Amino acid sequence: MDTPSYTDYASAEDFFEAVRHASREAERTRLTLLQMEAREGVRAQGYEPRVTVGGERDRMAATDSRIDYEARMSDRIEQDYRLLDMACAALYGRESGKGGVDALMGSAVADCISFRYVDARPWSEVAALLGYSRWSRRSLRDLCQQGFDAIDFFGWDNVLGGVGDAT
Numbered sequence: 094m095d096t097p098s099y100t101d102y103a104s105a106e107d108f109f110e111a112v113r114h115a116s117r118e119a120e121r122t123r124l125t126l127l128q129m130e131a132r133e134g135v136r137a138q139g140y141e142p143r144v145t146v147g148g149e150r151d152r153m154a155a156t157d158s159r160i161d162y163e164a165r166m167s168d169r170i171e172q173d174y175r176l177l178d179m180a181c182a183a184l185y186g187r188e189s190g191k192g193g194v195d196a197l198m199g200s201a202v203a204d205c206i207s208f209r210y211v212d213a214r215p216w217s218e219v220a221a222l223l224g225y226s227r228w229s230r231r232s233l234r235d236l237c238q239q240g241f242d243a244i245d246f247f248g249w250d251n252v253l254g255g256v257g258d259a260t
Contacts, residue, residue, distance in 0.1 A: 100249070109241065112180040112210045116177060118173055180207075186253065186254075209237060
């Protein structure tokens with residue numbers, strides 16, 4: 094499995110679009126696993142003889158299916174979470190809250206990108222979380238674009254280290 098790198102992407106915006114996709118994929122996989130687990134029908138141990146109509150079913154089939162799916166998806170899940178971790182480092186620094194876009198551009202820009210791309214939220218939720226009106230999509234996109242432009246200008250290594258910080 095290849096380790097993702099910031100340089101795999103043409104721009105910061107391309108990177109964060111990949112992060113958004115990874116976030117949505119990770120959430121979809123998590124929900125699928127929860128649904129599969131719910132279908133397993135965990136029941137309390139009973140001691141009475143059971144009578145089945147229509148033949149005996151394989152009681153472990155649902156569990157086996159979930160375990161197989163989880164094994165098939167494990168590399169992809171791991172890759173998705175690596176990308177999400179990289180995004181958080183770019184937004185808030187390697188040591189959370191001490192660098193990244195947050196130090197360079199302020200928390201509004203970093204949080205806007207985080208809510209939209211790392212959390213994969215719709216613009217209406219991003220607006221509500223940041224205290225904007227739900228019709229502020231253009232302003233929020235502008236905030237994100239400012240963050241992307243700063244990353245592209247300073248470069249990934251500088252952003253991660255907080256170089257260019259105005260403080």
